[in-house]
Amino acid sequence: MKHLSARPARLADAPAITEIYNQGIEDRIATFETEPRVVSQIEAWFGHALAILAVEDGDGRVAGYAVAHPYSPRDCYRGIGEFSVYVRREARGRGVGQAAMEALIAAAEAKGMWKLVSRVFPENRASLALMARMGFEEIGVHRNHGKLDGAWRDNVIVERVIAANLD
Ligand SMILES: CC(C)(COP(=O)(O)OP(=O)(O)OC[C@H]1O[C@@H](n2cnc3c(N)ncnc32)[C@H](O)[C@@H]1OP(=O)(O)O)[C@@H](O)C(=O)NCCC(=O)NCCS
Structure with a gap:
């Protein structure tokens, strides 16, 4: 997709992020979550x-997002982000996910974080x-990590160390 630009998300993006996340929830490929989110949950x-x-796509519309939440409340893990990345259905496969991940990695590095982790079906x-593509390593597989629509599902653990912040 041409003219993609990544930027820090703003509170005003919450409705678009909610819509995109809810498409991912509906598609049943990305998350164990099955209940759609409401905007106030994303605002939080x-x-x-x-x-x-x-x-943003060329029209200034939010086409995708990436978010990193704290991996753990423990202080020793404060530099680890647990992330997810979601792209609007009609915009998938055109570089939006890559743009979101590049921006997330750059933001994590700028904030002194030393690792990004996630789990993927x-x-x-x-x-x-x-x-x-973004340099993540597959660490292993959590077997039967949770149930989605009644079926046990595995999760592949992925991580990327941010070497610049290991000092
Ligand atoms: C997964 C997701 C975020 C990828 O974002 P995207 O914008 O569609 O992906 P991109 O166009 O940036 O492509 C990035 C890479 O993935 C590859 N890719 C994208 N879609 C693919 C597909 N359906 N099958 C195989 N490879 C695919 C691309 O070829 C590219 O690799 P390359 O650069 O080596 O060629 C997006 O498809 C999505 O939102 N899916 C639903 C939600 C989801 O699964 N989120 C992840 C939760 S862990």
């Missing part, structure tokens, strides 16, 4: 997320391809 992210990045080929 702006109070506690480590970073939220939005990608093994069936989610697009997400695994994006992670590989």
Whole structure:
């Protein structure tokens, strides 16, 4: 997709982010969540997320986002972000996810974070391809990590160390 631009997300992006996340929830490929979010839940992210990045298409519309939440409340893990990345259905496969992840990695580095981690369903080929493309390592597989629509599902653990912040 031409003219993509990534920037820190703003509170005013919450309705668009909600819509995009809810498409991902509906598609059943990305998350164990099954209940659609409401905008106030996404607005709350702006109070506690480590970073939220939005990608705009050429028309200034939010086409995707990436968010990193604290991995753990423990101080020793304060530099680890647990992230997710979602792209509007009609915008997938055109570089939006990559733009969101590049911006997230840059933001994490700027904030002194030393690692990004996530979990991906093994069936989610697009997400695994994006992670590989962005330099994430597959650490292993959580077996039977949760149930989605009554079926036990595995999760591939992915991580990317931000070497610049290991000092
Ligand atoms: C997964 C997702 C974020 C990827 O974003 P995207 O904008 O569609 O991906 P991009 O166009 O930036 O492509 C990035 C890489 O993934 C590859 N890819 C994208 N879609 C793919 C698909 N359906 N199958 C295989 N590879 C795919 C691209 O070829 C590209 O790799 P390359 O640069 O080596 O060629 C997006 O498809 C999405 O939102 N899916 C639903 C929600 C989701 O699964 N989120 C991830 C939760 S862990």
